[in-house]
Amino acid sequence: MREQEKKQPEAASPFELNAKAKHSKKAKDRSIKFFFRNCAVLTIAILTLITVFLFKEGLGFFTQEYDALVSYRQSGMEYVDIQQQPIDTYVRLHQNLIRIRADWINHLREVEQLSVNQVQARIETSKVNDLFFGYLEASYPVRDYLASQLDFAKSVEQKYFTKNLKTEAQWSKDSTDYQKAIQQIQDQRTEYSRLIDMLALEAKQRVRSGILIDWPNEKISQQYTEFVEAQSRFTDSLNSTNLQLDTYNFSQPVAFKNVFMSFLTGRVWSSSSASKDQYGLLPLLTGSLSISIIALLIAVPFSVSAAIYLNQIAGPTERNIIKPYIEFISAIPSVVIGFFGVAVFGQGVLNLSNLPLLSWLPFFPIQERLNALTAGALLALMATPTIFTLAEDAINNVPGKLREASLAMGATRLQTIFKVIVPSALSGIISAIMLGFGRIIGETMVVLLCAGNRIKIPDFMEGIGAVFEPVHTMTGVIAQEMGEVVQGSLHYRALFMVGIVLFFLSLIVNYSAQWVLRKYGSERN
């Protein structure tokens, strides 16, 4: 169409200009066009360049992570970490024990109404202390041993796998020194076996001494029986660790699949751990998604019903005031909303949960004032104008004759809304919700200020109480950690990878919102 239209003036111009003027005019026109094209190309080039840069920095993560995993394995740190695993389980078991003790004390305080001193007298007998504290003490020798082993493995890693800054050289991995060091780590295995056997034996004794304690009520003794079972399972699982250590091979190549998996399904994100730094996306992704879901659950009913109300039910005065007002909400900067959350809203939710009136709810009172719900509720307010405006547009675009036809058939106002107008605007409403989701998941300041910033996958076993746990999000982690990373380090690249994930997520959300409109929205026009 437009090509034709461009050629027209040359062919059909009825005015006769002299040849020279015509020529110079054409040249001017061409140069202006050339200028515009260059500007457009420059702009698009900048936008492309930036995307390319994002990928260049991010994808380097995988090669670096691969190298890190190789050195992790070959320096023996992984070997030590395998030895560490049973101890981690052991410490977790001990936490169960602590919980039992806390329950016991609570029981004594509240049911038996004992004073602090009396409780102490009941609880601090040698038999009881043997169990609760001796259990942890039993693991001290192994932990000392493991700490020294880890230090040694780290020194091996430093020496043979990190480039020496002064000489730019790397020690040869084939050198006899390296072989000797590895041999030394492996030789310590017998010591480890001895210590861990000792631990198992001692733990068994401690647990047995616990059976002699007369537990105050059924529930606590039940808890203790469960603990004893878990403890015996732990003793059994030691064999599998032994097997793993037996078949361990220092020079086994690292599969590239593992590198991807360690990022995509890793459950730990920690940049300052004692052993190897781990960058697993899962805790951040679940944090982002759970906050978004909370926000959508709040925002969608409100904004869609507001859209229906203002477009179909409200009078013109009401509409002309409230519609720009809701549109104006989108102008509140996110950092101001975040500040409101920190200063007022978080404390408000905490106070609300402390009300005796609501104490029958299982997850009240809540522990933290900044949690997933605080952030989610505030994000809901931020997403509301987006969803509202687009949904209202979609409802507005439904041809008036549909509505009139329905009303003429004798349908009530409500029937018209739910059976005629909403179904025909549904594609628009769904795409509005998706764009709202895109807005929520990319929001930074509110989650940085109000989500509590704890990198941990929420415990969904707790049911609805999980929404009151602090979480960390993908956007939040970038904002929090980007300022202090070294350029080109693994951490730096991991953050860029998170950025790429966000980039793709928003592209997918945007694209599918447009797709929904194209696929299901066309019959309208």
Place this chain on the structure above:
Amino acid sequence: MQMHINKFTKRPARDAAVENLLITSFRIATYLIVIAAGCIFVNITYNGAKAVFQAEAPFVNIGFLTQKPQTLHVYEPKAIFFEQNAVNKQIVALEQQSEALAYSKNSDKEILSIQEEIAGLKARNKMLEKARKSGRLLYSDSEYQKLEALPDPENYIYNNYAYSGGGIGPAIIGTCLLVIGSITIALLLGVLCAIFLSEYSRPGKTLQLVRLSILNLSGVPSIVFGLFGFGIFVLFFGWGVSLIAGWFTLAIMALPVIITASEESMRSIPKGFREGSLALGASEWTTIRTNVLPYALPGILTSSIMGIARVAGETAPIMFTAAFALRDQLPWQGLEKPSDFFFQGVMALPYHIYVVSSKIPQNEYTRNMQYGTAFVFLCIVGAFALSSILLRIRLRSKYRW
């Protein structure tokens, strides 16, 4: 025998009730949104106005708007402070006592007497609070250094709070500089690009692709723009945390929005306008200049004001490209050569809000700074957004083709 039901009779009451109920719930939902947003506006305005406005002429706290952020030094009268603490402790103890008594029967009298006592203590507490407020001494950094003799430590308790004194002058200036620079870059590139895409380019697969990717880029989270701004300008080009890095980062963030909106407003102008001009023998550029741009200009203006609101309101992109938490000098002070102007970090309002709301405690001394900054910032961004919305409403009724 009456099988036929008259459709025109009054509807059953139950249906009408359901309808009314649903409509009311829709209305409640709508007004809840209004109230929720209103809470934020009122809270920020009420508390922020205390910091920004004052009772005496000139009614605006000019110091707050122009001074640099400073540490606040607080001297509280010792005797009153301790007495207040003791009273508070007593109140807590008494409250515990009355709670404990509430479990046992026949103690109504005791509870009553305790409650009376609590009420008395609370009144005393209020009085002490007033005395403390009138007796305390507050100094900002500059005043503190000028003091000849410090208040007597025997009589006063000393505390200091970072960022809580002074004002937000450099942050306002920094935000203005960031917005002006970035919106200039974004408008220049964006409008030229939009003119090309809408007027000169040939329709086809490539154009469709370019358009689609620009549209999708406008939905990318701002923190991702901040991330590559940091990677490319701050680290790769080595500009450091600087004004110019912030300009480009913000401009790139605003570009897709501005291109899409400007192109949209140009494409919505009817073809007949262009064809008429071309038929009269005008060149393409003349056509664009006289028959397209004037009608597209309001639309472009709206989109650019929207762009300004977005650029000014974002924190994430400037967090590690342009913003400093604290900078003593104003941007034009202490420059060795003119180019240094571009390579210095500045303070910015949104980042300042982030800093004061996350890095310092919440109490009566820090409140003013926190709410004052949020209020000023909300006003600035709100003004741009409001004018954009009003302009759009006016345009909707003005141009129809």
